[in-house]
Amino acid sequence: MKLAVIGTGYVGLVTGACFANLGNEVICVDKDRQRITGLNRGQIPFYEPGLQEVVHRNARAGRLSFSTNLKQSILRSEIIFIAVGTPSTKNGKADISAVIEVAQGIAKAMKTKTFKVIVNKSTVPVGMGDIVTKILLENGIKKESFAVVSNPEFLREGSAVSDFMNPDRIVIGASDNRAFNVISELYRSLNAHMIFTSIKSAELIKYASNAFLATKISFINEIASICERVGSDVVEVANAVGLDHRIGREFLNAGIGWGGSCFPKDILALMHLAREHGYEPQILDAIHEVNNYQVDAFVGKIEKQLKNLRGKKITVLGLAFKPETDDLRDAPSLKIIDRLIAKGAQITAYDPVAEKTAQKIQKQLTFCNKVYEAIAGADAVVVATEWGEFRDLDLLKVKKLMKKPVIFDGRNIYDPKRMRELGFSYHGVGR
Numbered sequence: 001m002k003l004a005v006i007g008t009g010y011v012g013l014v015t016g017a018c019f020a021n022l023g024n025e026v027i028c029v030d031k032d033r034q035r036i037t038g039l040n041r042g043q044i045p046f047y048e049p050g051l052q053e054v055v056h057r058n059a060r061a062g063r064l065s066f067s068t069n070l071k072q073s074i075l076r077s078e079i080i081f082i083a084v085g086t087p088s089t090k091n092g093k094a095d096i097s098a099v100i101e102v103a104q105g106i107a108k109a110m111k112t113k114t115f116k117v118i119v120n121k122s123t124v125p126v127g128m129g130d131i132v133t134k135i136l137l138e139n140g141i142k143k144e145s146f147a148v149v150s151n152p153e154f155l156r157e158g159s160a161v162s163d164f165m166n167p168d169r170i171v172i173g174a175s176d177n178r179a180f181n182v183i184s185e186l187y188r189s190l191n192a193h194m195i196f197t198s199i200k201s202a203e204l205i206k207y208a209s210n211a212f213l214a215t216k217i218s219f220i221n222e223i224a225s226i227c228e229r230v231g232s233d234v235v236e237v238a239n240a241v242g243l244d245h246r247i248g249r250e251f252l253n254a255g256i257g258w259g260g261s262c263f264p265k266d267i268l269a270l271m272h273l274a275r276e277h278g279y280e281p282q283i284l285d286a287i288h289e290v291n292n293y294q295v296d297a298f299v300g301k302i303e304k305q306l307k308n309l310r311g312k313k314i315t316v317l318g319l320a321f322k323p324e325t326d327d328l329r330d331a332p333s334l335k336i337i338d339r340l341i342a343k344g345a346q347i348t349a350y351d352p353v354a355e356k357t358a359q360k361i362q363k364q365l366t367f368c369n370k371v372y373e374a375i376a377g378a379d380a381v382v383v384a385t386e387w388g389e390f391r392d393l394d395l396l397k398v399k400k401l402m403k404k405p406v407i408f409d410g411r412n413i414y415d416p417k418r419m420r421e422l423g424f425s426y427h428g429v430g431r
Contacts, residue, residue: 001186002079005029005121006029007082008045009083011121046327079116079182093125093272116146121153147178150200157260173202173203207273216252218286222290228431234431238254254430255412271284299340313377313379314381316336316347318350318384319349321333350371371393372401375401377401377403379403405422406424
């Protein structure tokens, strides 16, 4: 099939490259000329394991190309994916202006009688399918010439290529049988569980999924706060609770809270959507508050242990909001760093891949290219991202390099008993 994927961010580029990998002819479109120039040179604009190989292989094979020409890309494509950003506005509402701009561009380009399927891949509020349909109709596109579909993405940064090729489910929301058939055929080779819904249900499924995952994290973080006060260990509690098949162990990991490009904006958008329709989302409010509390509580723990932070050298291990990505959007690490700097601490940081991204955002950090170099002379080490290499550090070497052997483990990657046996002053979350 011939596809156009509009937007070359995490979702758009992964979607386009993976569909090309399935044998389709894909044009990835973006108005950012610099990004398209880079992609045509083989430069991937962000870190995502396995993506560079897929992009290069399919570009060489002629199945994947990159363009700034929206009109030409629309005219030659049977299926058009909208995969642009929907960031939060100041009041938490999803900013759908980029989706509307693309829909208007599609409407202006569609001067053919050939049936086309327009797919909302972006995470959008309920009702966006109706808005896109209205834009096309108002621009003179006949109803029988197109169908709008909601096909939410469930790609995790750090494993997006694998998630695309091995999906838990594929959700197709539509009101046109032709569209159902076209999208079903597009995904057929993945042999995945397909769920057919209305457009509005599909639009809500993405928000509901992310909200539930965020709920699990905030729930176990609240249990961790109780554990610290009564002398329980949250890891032991989570391991036992997670064995209940009705609950499951995934996402029951206490720490400094969730961040990234999806959870924060999607929770806020869902809260705003609920209030727009006259409902006060009490659980969503609570999980958002608990998440904000985690950073404040963790910084308070550091301050309580180190007393006056002014002039103290604190090493932060990990900057990205999660491992296997260089994404710093709403990363808890940056919130912690900002608070520590405000209290006079001197911050040295190390992250395997996110240093360049961080340097554009935080100018008051000292960056190191090697982990042990970052640790040397530290009054304390903060683990903010659970990169695998941090789990396997030579802890005796770490202890010798530090000015004081104090570890604040924001991701609970170390065993408290072992750390104390090695002579560390160890502080986890709910341990």
